Amino acid sequence: MEKLIIRGGNPLRGEVTISGAKNAALPILMATILPNEPVTVSNVPALHDVATTLELLHRLGISHTANSANSYTIDPTGLHDHKASYDLVKTMRASVLVLGPLLAKCGRAEVSLPGGCAIGARPVNLHIEGLRRMGADIVVENGYIKASVEGRLKGAQLLMDTVSVTGTENLMMAATLADGVTIIENAAREPEIIDLANFLNHLGAEIRGAGTDCIEIRGVERLHGGSYQVQPDRIETGTFLVAALATGGEVKCLNTAPGMLDAVIKKLGEAGAEVTRGEDWIQLKSNGRVKPVNIVTAPHPAFPTDMQAQFTALNAIAEGTGWIRETIFENRFMHVPELRRMGAEIELEGNTAICRGVTRLTGAEVMCTDLRASASLVIAGLVAEGETVIEQIYHIDRGYESIEKKLQALGANIQRAQSTIVPEGCDS
């Protein structure tokens, strides 16, 4: 086990290169089950979740060659198994994304139920319902989703009760090889859906409307190989911008995509930041004390739940009172008690965190509970007086590539060290 040790107080200054997006890379890697030829995927972030995905594919018979730390050639021709077992699925919820591709390609899939996690129950009923409507026979028994279909899945009209990102992705991947046309209504509009659709279309799929709430997929009989570059990580970008503002610094994020961050950039402006942007970069300059912001999380293009914890840390040091309402996950305020240990004044009223900004946070020993909660603790540690020790950082390594190295290059005093604390096994 490892921990991060931060001595706060240094304003972040300089340039940081943004990695490929975790939430785009994972579905794209899962989608390599679908083609009949090898595929090269680049700009893949070096993350724990990526290693888990490659291991999961390997166990199905799908081999990979690393061309570099961020590029893989994946060969699906050896696919011989259809089971994703609990020991891997429990460590990464996105594992459920094997369900649609495996069923479409092999006619069978057996995937462990991911179970609940720190931020909420996170059911997968919409994934199952959609596949059933496409003709799959699905039972849930002994903790596994067991799905099969006679011949090909059938195109269907699918209306999602709730907007679900991985639900939309699973159904879109399954529909790619289905017989006929599938329409997904009330589809998620996140940029990662567009990246997955672009990837599949590059391999010969016929998907239209990704990025809108209605996606049409005309099933094809086979997909071929190709090369594809994963889009930049909008949440990593947003996290560095918040860290720059919180520390009173000036940071330019390179290799990113400003158009995916409109809601976040708007809130950074309200918090007093001066933000400028080009085609593939965003620069943030702080303008004195942070102003409090009010935020409601909601599906894209509204404010992303994956940036909620980072803005909670920002409100903690703002000049005045701000509130944040979390509408996507029922338990995504696990960072609040930890931030309070550092001197933050935050009250929870139902799904709303009301924060009275303080003039200083103080270093403390704190514990990561999930991925973005961890990011908020890093931001708080960068601001706090004295030393902050952040434990259970395997959560942060799921989603941030070389976080301490990138922060060190911006002037932060942050070190990774060995810890004696035993992990509390939960995925996010």
Ligand SMILES: CC(=O)N[C@H]1[C@@H](OP(=O)(O)OP(=O)(O)OC[C@H]2O[C@@H](n3ccc(=O)[nH]c3=O)[C@H](O)[C@@H]2O)O[C@H](CO)[C@@H](O)[C@@H]1O
């Ligand atoms: C790997 C990945 O891309 N993860 C992202 C994805 O997670 P994920 O795809 O798991 O999140 P969803 O969009 O599915 O969840 C949205 C809401 O729908 C509910 N729901 C979802 C599916 C279902 O079958 N039934 C149901 O009720 C969930 O409990 C939640 O309340 O989108 C989330 C919301 O933007 C992000 O926080 C995650 O970072």
Ligand SMILES: C=C(OP(=O)(O)O)C(=O)O
């Ligand atoms: C919640 C997240 O990821 P996951 O869905 O993989 O748990 C996240 O990226 O913030």
